[in-house]
Amino acid sequence: MKAAYIHIPFCHHICHYCDFNKVFMKGQPVDEYLKALEKEMSLPLNKQVMETVFVGGGTPTALNEKQLDKLVSAINRQLNIDTNTEYTFEANPGDLSKEKLAILKNAGVNRLSFGVQTFNDELLKKIGRSHRAKDVFESIENAKTAGFDNISIDLIYSLPSQTKQDFIESIQTALGLGLVHYSGYSLIIEPKTVFYNLLQKGKLPLPGEDAEAEMYETLMEQMEIAGLRQYEISNFAVQGFESRHNLTYWNNEEYYGFGAGAHGYVDGIRQSNFGPLKKYMEPLSKGELPIMDAHKVTLEEKMEEEMFLGLRKTEGVSIRHFEEKFGQNPLSLFAGQIKDWSEKGLLKSDGDKISLTRQGRLLGNEVFQSFIGVSNH
Secondary structure (H helix, E strand, C coil): CCEEEEEECEECCCCCCCCCCCEECCCCCHHHHHHHHHHHHHCCCCCCECCEEEEEECCHHHCCHHHHHHHHHHHHHHCECCCCCEEEEEECCCCCCHHHHHHHHHCCCCEEEEEEECCCHHHHHHCCCCCCHHHHHHHHHHHHHCCCCCEEEEEEECCCCCCHHHHHHHHHHHHHCCCCEEEEEECCCCCCCHHHHHHHCCCCCCCCHHHHHHHHHHHHHHHHHCCCEEEECCEEECCCCCCHHHHHHHCCCCEEEECCCCEEEECCEEEEECCCHHHHHHHHHCCCCCEEEEEECCHHHHHHHHHHHHCCECCCEEHHHHHHHHCCCHHHHCHHHHHHHHHCCCEEEECCEEEECHHHHHCHHHHHHCCCCCCCC
16 A cells, blocks of 8 residues: 545535535534544554655645644654655645645645636636636745645636637646646536536536537647646646656555545455545544445456556556456457447557557547446456
8 A cells, every 4th residue: 555545625615516525614623523534544554655645625725724734744643654755735726825835845745736727717706716816826936935846737628608718728827837737627517516506407508518629639739739748638747747646546556545535445445434524533533444335346347447547548558567467468358349449549559558549538438438347248
């Protein structure tokens, strides 16, 4: 186990598209939660050096200085972190004071991921974000001054009434910041969100599938021109600055998931924690793990996951690595799918690698789905 994800469910503000496990911060038992979280991190016995630690949410930086200090101290006490660990915090532009940046820096955090979404202030308002473009410039400036050089930002496209031109401007502004990592995701409308309810009422003017595909094409082109390498469907980096934590997921490797609603993959078991704070904290007060759901992954499922997660990476799935891991050849195991998608021009197998073509990236989800539930038949 060389990776850990840590979930901080608090937000000052709930965005219209978000369906992650989060709660409005006011009046929440934050300190009690941090105690329970430390308790959970102390329970696994395996304390080898972590290669990656990722603190996400919610909004980890919504914590005040004192709470943030408590959190990083607890993480550093319970997890074995050294100078080679990729230690990431998600941050909200505008939430990150100089004091908080200093706390993170002193604790050994060496990577920041900002949820920017767009540089268009009108759109930021429309999607329920509390920050504005100027906050992004200020936060990035402060982060660089504090000594952070591994900084990533997220953009979302296909937002309500967003035009292609508008998205191009956001990409250009983002690239103008000269960062080492960028992620770009299309908006997904999830149940139980403000946007979902608007969509049901016919009050959410989305750009539509064709515009979405054009925006994605544009994203790939602009990133390539800027010299960033697309190493995964939605992720672009300067060589050497790929997110090692996210590669843990796409390489189908195991990781801890700590915190309310967090998912983990430990000893061949995919598990998820209780989401509601009370339900999460209760078992921990008795020294028990707060696991709501656990599923032992079968060999068949592992092989399918290896394919549909691995195909997200630009380099695709290594046939040799697959054989070493499972003792079977993916080319014969998934011969039907591979032949089918290759004929349609969406997949290619080349030497040791099976990967999506550029056209395949546009229709990735269809390709991935075809690998699920195959090997049982």
